[in-house]
Amino acid sequence: MKPFCRDTWVEVDLDAIRANVETFRGHLPAQTGIMAVVKADGYGHGSVHVGKEALDAGADSLGVALLDEAIVLREAGIEAPILVLGYTPVDSVAIASKLKVELTAYSEAWILEAEQALQRDELGPVGIHVKTDTGMGRLGVRSEEELLRVVSALENSSKLVWSGLFTHFACADEPDQTHVRRQYETFQSFIQALRAAGKKLPKVHCCNTAAAIAHPEWGYDTIRLGIGLYGLYPSPYMKERADVPLVPALSLKTKIAHVKVADEPFTVSYGATYTAQPHEQIATLPIGYADGYSRLLSNRGAVLFNGERAPIVGRVCMDQIMVKIPNESAQVGDEIVLYGRQGDEEISLDEIAALTGTINYEVPCLLNFRIPKVYYRAGKECTVHHLLTK
Ligand SMILES: Cc1ncc(COP(=O)(O)O)c(C=O)c1O
CATH class of the missing domain: 3.20.20.10 (Alanine racemase)
Structure with missing residues (x-):
């Protein structure tokens, strides 16, 4: 199973x-x-x-x-x-x-x-x-x-x-x-x-x-x-000093659940705070504030798709978010990085902390029992831990 x-x-x-x-x-x-x-x-x-x-x-x-x-x-x-x-x-x-x-x-x-x-x-x-x-x-x-x-x-x-x-x-x-x-x-x-x-x-x-x-x-x-x-520094000041090189351990990933490109403008998410224009490609991702992905990222944060930034559009919902994919190649099932590296791009926990007005400590602490954790050693998956279905 x-x-x-x-x-x-x-x-x-x-x-x-x-x-x-x-x-x-x-x-x-x-x-x-x-x-x-x-x-x-x-x-x-x-x-x-x-x-x-x-x-x-x-x-x-x-x-x-x-x-x-x-x-x-x-x-x-x-x-x-x-x-x-x-x-x-x-x-x-x-x-x-x-x-x-x-x-x-x-x-x-x-x-x-x-x-x-x-x-x-x-x-x-x-x-x-x-x-x-x-x-x-x-x-x-x-x-x-x-x-x-x-x-x-x-x-x-x-x-x-x-x-x-x-x-x-x-x-x-x-x-x-x-x-x-x-x-x-x-x-x-x-x-x-x-x-x-x-x-x-x-x-x-x-x-x-x-x-x-x-x-x-x-x-x-x-x-x-x-x-x-x-692998995180206690403050931006300490990160700048960087005479102790640290390696961040956590990434947060998801896969696209739905993609739409409309001929007509349409509004996105609660409050209709974003209007997608014709030919914009909007992808829906299965993560939300109930997972610990802050609602403060509404219309502010970004995710990584094919190593490029895709901005969050509209409000973060309880279980889903929408992002604007910068080209038209996205498909259901494509991998998205919310925190971490993809190609040459990175969305660090420090960046998320700055966007949401908090410290990097809080960002991973918010990720909760709904999200399974997959552990890697030597680049290979070694074990999975999922509290929700334990
Ligand atoms: C008593 C105590 N010691 C050590 C630590 C670890 O601190 P840090 O995560 O800044 O290394 C904490 C964290 O808040 C703490 O409360």
């Missing part, structure tokens, strides 16, 4: 994932490990396949935002260390213990409650990474006193093991490095305070992709590699 019954799919190049891990491996000091961040289903690329490839290529752990995301990885047979970077409700700590997944903590109250929950269920240890807020204003302890209290609570716990210390940068991808330097200094002063109190430091980490590119010497025990793993 065909693994999927629609003519729209994502292609993920696992060689690109591997190459990006190897590039960071070469860029970082030898003692700095790589945590491959595969939250949000691997930034829309598929957490299991990307996670396995990254580990095989030299990453030594995986990072996710949610315990549920870690469960998916364990169920797929991944045994490497996994850290949940976000908040985990105390009533789920037992699951983390059973699956040997490490959690993030930043409050004494949470630690005491988690300890009680594990004792009640007679469960084994859970590794805890303490998060410090050095200037992100999101999660984390904010003062040395608070940090020492949280660490003491962990040391007094018989069920929780202090396994890591980290922070997250807010502006590492910007030309002005003042904020990130200030955050780094605050993080260092937290480390100093712990040392002064006689604490033996666990695994320390602070760098995301941007900080790892700009400051590899800040890597400590591991970097947390997210967007760079997927």
Whole structure:
């Protein structure tokens, strides 16, 4: 049976994932490990396949935002260390213990409650990474006193093991490095305070992709590699610096479902915002905003046909879009590239992000369970993953 019954799919190049891990491996000091961040289903690329490839290529752990995301990885047979970077409700700590997944903590109250929950269920240890807020204003302890209290609570716990210390940068991808330097200094002063109190430091980490590119010497025990793993730069500024060459891993493709050339002008899509003129060739493509292809691309974006740009005409519908094909050779079933390369042309995720007023991170994350993913290795299809029909 065909693994999927629609003519729209994502292609993920696992060689690109591997190459990006190897590039960071070469860029970082030898003692700095790589945590491959595969939250949000691997930034829309598929957490299991990307996670396995990254580990095989030299990453030594995986990072996710949610315990549920870690469960998916364990169920797929991944045994490497996994850290949940976000908040985990105390009533789920037992699951983390059973699956040997490490959690993030930043409050004494949470630690005491988690300890009680594990004792009640007679469960084994859970590794805890303490998060410090050095200037992100999101999660984390904010003062040395608070940090020492949280660490003491962990040391007094018989069920929780202090396994890591980290922070997250807010502006590492910007030309002005003042904020990130200030955050780094605050993080260092937290480390100093712990040392002064006689604490033996666990695994320390602070760098995301941007900080790892700009400051590899800040890597400590591991970097947390997210967007760079997927071959994308954290900002247009970082892309310009380009001293770390990355290979984008994701393409989005479809096939033409219908072609029409009218003798008379006709309007296209909801709101009749575009009028096709006689002899214009309008193709209908089976993808829409319900797949995560933004409606903001209405009358703005383009796709690639035969290596040339074909502009989107009219509004993006829930399941379909219309494009104007620049010559009259299009046929039902012809391949179209929505994101990625065809011939010498490319529609990058950065371009889509700029057109839709967002960042490249969001563009693949929006592609959802309706779109099957086809994985490639050495230029050959190796596996297909389709959540909708799973
Ligand atoms: C705590 C944490 N660490 C690391 C990352 C990876 O960041 P990036 O994708 O910029 O490398 C993220 C992503 O948002 C994060 O939230």
